[in-house]
Amino acid sequence: MSWDVASVGGVTLKGIFWRMLAPRWSYDPLSGAGAARAGGRWNEQGQAALYLSETHAVAIAEYQQDLPRPGTLTGYEVEASSILDITNNAVRTSIGIDVSFLKQAWKQDRDISGRRPACWDFVRQVADQGWTGLRVPSAQGPGNNLVLWHWNTDGGADVRVIDPASDLPRNQSSWISRI
Known part of the structure; x- marks a missing residue:
């Protein structure tokens, strides 16, 4: 199947976004390696992706997904262009996807x-056509997510972790107390 993504314009997003980090991996908050290992709704296996949410609540809901577990809520300053915004119904209609596509049992x-x-075929086509990422409705409840495939590289989104007190660990063992 092919989607007519060339017929729509991208959006630019600038602001603070949120992500829950598993404590074990919180030393590398800009990594998309976990998403690449397993694949996700909006990235196929082998494709790195940074999943961010527009609100705290959505970030927590996306991380927990009916499995309460500890995590570190982290803020990110983001400036991203060439984002395909499929939260917009007119954009979805124009490219040929509907709400059931967004909620498919991937x-x-x-x-x-x-x-x-x-959804992986859709993502492959969109990424191959040069889009930086997607703005998508959350599958976990009200709210939106930003999924980036290209960040902190030429042509990619600019993403900076907000950690003014250097609270995030610097390596996988740095959070362990050495008392």
Whole structure:
């Protein structure tokens, strides 16, 4: 299947976004390696992605996904252009996706049916056409997410972790008390 993403313009987003970090990996808050290992709704396996949320509540809901676990809520300053905004109904209609596409059971396709999720084909096409990322509705409740495939590189989004007191660990063992 092919989607007509060339027919729509991108948006520029600038502001503070949020992400929950697993404590074990909080020393590397700009990594998209975890998303690349498993794949996600908006990135195929092997494709690094940085998933950010527009609010604290959405970041927490996305991280927990019905599995309460500890995490570190972290803020990010982001300036990103060439973002395909599929929270916009007119954009979705123009490119040929609907609400059911946004909510597809991609994990069931991948894990149970052994099929490649259609959302991965969409993401591959969009990324291959030079988009920096997507603005998407959260599948966990009201609110939106920003999914970046290109950041802190030429042509990518500018992303900076907000950590003025250097509270985040610097390596995987630095948060362990040495008393």
